[in-house]
Amino acid sequence: GAGVSQSPSNKVTEKGKDVELRCDPISGHTALYWYRQSLGQGLEFLIYFQGNSAPDKSGLPSDRFSAERTGGSVSTLTIQRTQQEDSAVYLCASSLGAVSFGYTFGSGTRLTVV
Amino acid sequence: QKEVEQNSGPLSVPEGAIASLNCTYSDRGSQSFFWYRQYSGKSPELIMFIYSNGDKEDGRFTAQLNKASQYVSLLIRDSQPSDSATYLCAVKRRGNTPLVFGKGTRLSVIA
Numbered sequence: 001g002a003g004v005s006q007s008p009s010n011k012v013t014e015k016g017k018d019v020e021l022r023c024d025p026i027s028g029h030t031a032l033y034w035y036r037q038s039l040g041q042g043l044e045f046l047i048y049f050q051g052n053s054a055p056d057k058s059g060l061p062s063d064r065f066s067a068e069r070t071g072g073s074v075s076t077l078t079i080q081r082t083q084q085e086d087s088a089v090y091l092c093a094s095s096l097g098a099v100s101f102g103y104t105f106g107s108g109t110r111l112t113v114v
Numbered sequence: 115q116k117e118v119e120q121n122s123g124p125l126s127v128p129e130g131a132i133a134s135l136n137c138t139y140s141d142r143g144s145q146s147f148f149w150y151r152q153y154s155g156k157s158p159e160l161i162m163f164i165y166s167n168g169d170k171e172d173g174r175f176t177a178q179l180n181k182a183s184q185y186v187s188l189l190i191r192d193s194q195p196s197d198s199a200t201y202l203c204a205v206k207r208r209g210n211t212p213l214v215f216g217k218g219t220r221l222s223v224i225a
Contacts, residue, residue, distance in 0.1 A: 033212055042217035043158070043202070050210065059212075091157055102148050103213065105157040 002026075004106035006092050012112045013082055021077045021109045025094030032075050033095075033103060034067060036088040043091065049075065050097075082113045117141065118205050118216035126222045133190040135219050137203030140184070147179055147186045148204040148213065158202055162188070193223045 005024040013019050025032050034046040045059035049069040060066070064082075069075040079086055089110050093103035119138050127133045135149075146165045150158035164170045164177040164186065176189040186205075190197055200218040207214065 035215075043204075043215040045212050045214070048212045053210075056210075056212065102150075102160040102163050105159070108157050 004092055004094050004104055006090075006106035006109050008109060009107065010110045010112075012114060015084060015113055016081055018078065018080045019082055019111065021079075021090050021092075021111070023075045023077070023092030023106060025073065025075070025092070026104055028096070029094035029104075030072070030097055031095045032069060033093045034075070034077050035091045035093065037091060037108075038088045046077070046090075079111075082111075084113045087111055087113045116216075117207075117214045118203055120201075120203050120216035120219045122217060123220040124222050125219055126224055127193050129193060129195060129223055129225050131193050133193045133197065133221055133223070135188040135190075135201050135203075135221065137186045137188075137205075137216055138184055139186070139203075139205045139214075141205070141207045142181075142184060143208040144181075144184075144205045145208060146206040147177070148206075149175075149177060149188045150202040150204060150215075152200045152202055152218065154199075161201075190221075193221075195223045195225050197221060198223045 007022045030051045032049045035043040047067045048056040064080045067077045089108045091108045093105045095103045117140050148163045149161045151161050152158040162177045164179045170177045174191045178187045200220045202218045203216040204213040
């Protein structure tokens with residue numbers, strides 16, 4: 001696609017429910033990244049996929065968070081048993097390769113846990 | 115010490131002035147440096163990147179890098195009200211690693 005596509009754009013969920021966030025990167029981009037941004041905070045790295053390599057999961061805040069990338073393209077970030085502190089904007093980005101010339105971000109998913 | 119530090123601002127400059135945004139980083143082996151602009155409620159968009167010491171100019175924007183001082187800056191000449199946004203500095207450390215972002219500096223250009 002022309003840009004990085006994320007869905008849904010907004011998600012309100014009840015505490016304790018599971019949620020899935022989707023990211024469709026730019027066609028041909030081999031690297032895909034998930035970040036989250038809480039109100040007034042910077043971007044917090046979550047997970048990084050590069051080609052067929054094992055993902056870098058070092059930023060995942062707890063074992064409630066997981067992500068998959070199928071066929072080297074679409075990625076899904078799953079948050080199990082959501083907590084109120086999970087409320088944030090979840091941003092996906094993609095780049096041409098590991099040595100990036102900068103990411104292109106999607107428009108994000110705003111997650112609100114009530 | 116945080117990996118990437120920026121003054122949160124707000125930095126207020128009059129229209130037409132030069133805005134100077136600064137960023138320091140802790141990993142001396144960092145390889146490349148990026149400036150992103152983020153409008154309120156929107157996602158970050160890449161403005162510039164710089165790899166080598168010195169200045170890199172693109173239109174009204176100039177990125178400056180000093181690896182010895184672990185310092186990178188962004189100058190915006192002839193600032194416009196439309197430049198009002200949060201500016202995020204991002205650093206790529208050595209190896210196969212993702213970008214590390216600062217918390218951003220909020221810029222307000224006053225007409």
